[in-house]
Amino acid sequence: DAKTTQPTSMDCAEGRAANLPCNHSTISGNEYVYWYRQIHSQGPQYIIHGLKNNETNEMASLIITEDRKSSTLILPHATLRDTAVYYCIVRVARSGNTGKLIFGQGTTLQVKP
């Protein structure tokens, strides 16, 4: 599976948009980009995923560049509860053989009042 590179940490002001970048320059055509977050001492929470089109759900938006070598997770109005470690993961999904998730170090997002 392709590796990802994320900044170690970021700060964001409460109420502002948080834009978390991720590089995955070796991504292959059948690999999805997944985003999870982990709040201290809890299991990771699924946020969003995509293949090549931009995606939006109730939590966030995912912007994937046309060459698919990088992506950005956008939390439109960050709150203090969004403070967490955010993981960008590239995953191969095969029918009948669910692809595993390999976690990197992630980005620690600190939302400040």
Next chain:
Amino acid sequence: GAVVSQHPSRVICKSGTSVKIECRSLDFQATTMFWYRQFPKQSLMLMATSNEGSKATYEQGVEKDKFLINHASLTLSTLTVTSAHPEDSSFYICSASVSSYNSPLHFGNGTRLTVT
């Protein structure tokens, strides 16, 4: 939907004893479950992949005789830490997914194991 329940949330055991951790998918059938462990201030490390009705596949460096995984049904997988030692103290997390080409894994809330 897509709830994964893990039990117990915390367990303390004595060195040399065995501990069983359960992972259940509450509202969906999970053909594949994954077990991770996480040490303080570190990321999650995948230990093994378990498919219902077959033997688990362990990641390199994970002792299969020490970490016994059973995936007897589509909603239950168990991880047994055998002959636990203090260095096995960690946060163990399971995840589960339906067998779908494009569906996310959902995680349990983890089990904090402390071996004294």
